[in-house]
Amino acid sequence: xxxxxxxxxxxxxxxxxxxxxxxxxxxxxxxxxxxxxxxxxxxxxxxxxxxxxxxxxxxxxxxxxxxxxxxxxxxxxxxxxxxxxxxxxxxxxxxxxxxxxxxxxxxxxxxxxxxxxxxxxxxxxxxxxxxxxxx
Numbered sequence: 331x332x333x334x335x336x337x338x339x340x341x342x343x344x345x346x347x348x349x350x351x352x353x354x355x356x357x358x359x360x361x362x363x364x365x366x367x368x369x370x371x372x373x374x375x376x377x378x379x380x381x382x383x384x385x386x387x388x389x390x391x392x393x394x395x396x397x398x399x400x401x402x403x404x405x406x407x408x409x410x411x412x413x414x415x416x417x418x419x420x421x422x423x424x425x426x427x428x429x430x431x432x433x434x435x436x437x438x439x440x441x442x443x444x445x446x447x448x449x450x451x452x453x454x455x456x457x458x459x460x461x462x463x464x465x
Contacts, residue, residue, distance in 0.1 A: 332369040335418040345457050350386040358442045362402045362425040373419045395423050397460040
């Protein structure tokens with residue numbers, strides 16, 4: 331049975347479930363930031379996934395990246411799977427701007443501003459509409 335890591339659950343909003351991943355929105359409006367978590371129990375590394383799951387994850391990363399890009403028009407998308415703080419396999423898709431406070435450095439530890447509930451609800455609605463049109 332799949333359980334989302336408590337840190338990911340605490341720091342994010344649920345967006346939707348795709349065929350492989352649950353999609354989460356990081357609660358940090360400074361950086362529009364999605365997290366994809368394969369719903370496979372015990373997976374810590376990309377290589378732990380079955381080959382078909384690896385391909386599905388790549389497809390879901392590409393689709394969510396296109397959607398985030400369309401909704402936020404960033405200068406750059408950062409895509410990464412680190413896992414140093416949370417071992418459960420998860421992939422960050424982050425919209426970056428040359429004007430953001432961390433540019434060109436990584437976003438980790440560079441500030442956090444929580445969404446107001448109304449802001450989060452609006453962005454979540456847009457994300458869900460876009461993802462539902464594809465899946």
